[in-house]
Amino acid sequence: MAGGARICVGQIGAAHGVRGEVRLRSFTADPAAIVSYGPLQTEDGRILAIESLRPAKDHFVATLAGIADRNAAERLANTKLYVPRDRLPEPDEPDEYYHADLIGLAVVDRAGKLLGTVVAVHNFGAGDLIEVRRADDESTQLLPFDALTVPNVDLAARRLVVELPAEHD
Numbered sequence: 001m002a003g004g005a006r007i008c009v010g011q012i013g014a015a016h017g018v019r020g021e022v023r024l025r026s027f028t029a030d031p032a033a034i035v036s037y038g039p040l041q042t043e044d045g046r047i048l049a050i051e052s053l054r055p056a057k058d059h060f061v062a063t064l065a066g067i068a069d070r071n072a073a074e075r076l077a078n079t080k081l082y083v084p085r086d087r088l089p090e091p092d093e094p095d096e097y098y099h100a101d102l103i104g105l106a107v108v109d110r111a112g113k114l115l116g117t118v119v120a121v122h123n124f125g126a127g128d129l130i131e132v133r134r135a136d137d138e139s140t141q142l143l144p145f146d147a148l149t150v151p152n153v154d155l156a157a158r159r160l161v162v163e164l165p166a167e168h169d
Contacts, residue, residue: 005084005085005098005100005101005103006041006082006083006084006085006100007082007083007084007085007088007098007099007100008027008080008081008082009026009027009028009034009037009040009081009082009083009088010024010025010026010027010028010034010040010080010081011024011025011027011078011079011080011081012024012062012076012077012078012079012081013025013059013077013078014074014077015070015073015074015077016061016073017070018069018070019063019068019069019070020063020064020067020068020069020070020072020073021061021062021063021073022061022062022064022067022073022076022077023056023059023060023061023062024050024053024059024060024061024062025059025060026060031060032053032055032060034050034053034060034081035050035053037083037087037088038083038087040081040082040083041081041082041083042079042080042081042082043079043080043082048064048065048066048067048076048081049064049065050062050063050064050065051063051064051065064076085098085100085101095147095153097153097155099121099128101155102118102121102130102145102153102160103118103119103120103121104117104118104158105117105118105153105155105158105159105160106158106159106160107130107132107159107160107162108159108160108161108162109161109162109163109164110161110163114135115132115134115135115162115164116132116133116134116135116141117132117133117135118130118131118132118160119131119132119133119140121145122142127144127145127146128144128145128146129142129143129144129145130142130143130145130150130160132162143162143164148163149162149163149164149165150162150163151163
């Protein structure tokens, strides 16, 4: 799984029971599809394979290959799980994007002036925000990732056109 963009598709929670099962939150559009993407990779490069998955209240309970007891499961708590971007299907809608596809895009105004670069995409509960590292002073700015603020996403040209909110004096 070396090289290329990775997409976070889930996160391991607390251990479940004594046989090494874990709670698993899936971030995929179809939550159960997480098992169909093959082996998952942790941030530090370990490979984990889901052997079984069953739904629970607001998560899944998963059995992972090689995790046979509660102690091993507890060591995985809060581990994020990734797959290579090329293993995922293309988004269904033209205005849907994987966050990893937006990172590194140039941010320009309608006239084409470079304003900065997308360094992260966040969602704190009220919609997606893009974090832009400004070209002029290296500071970052959060902008709503919506059709009003970002009227055009051109993945082929590797750029976003933004309409900055009017500055108030």
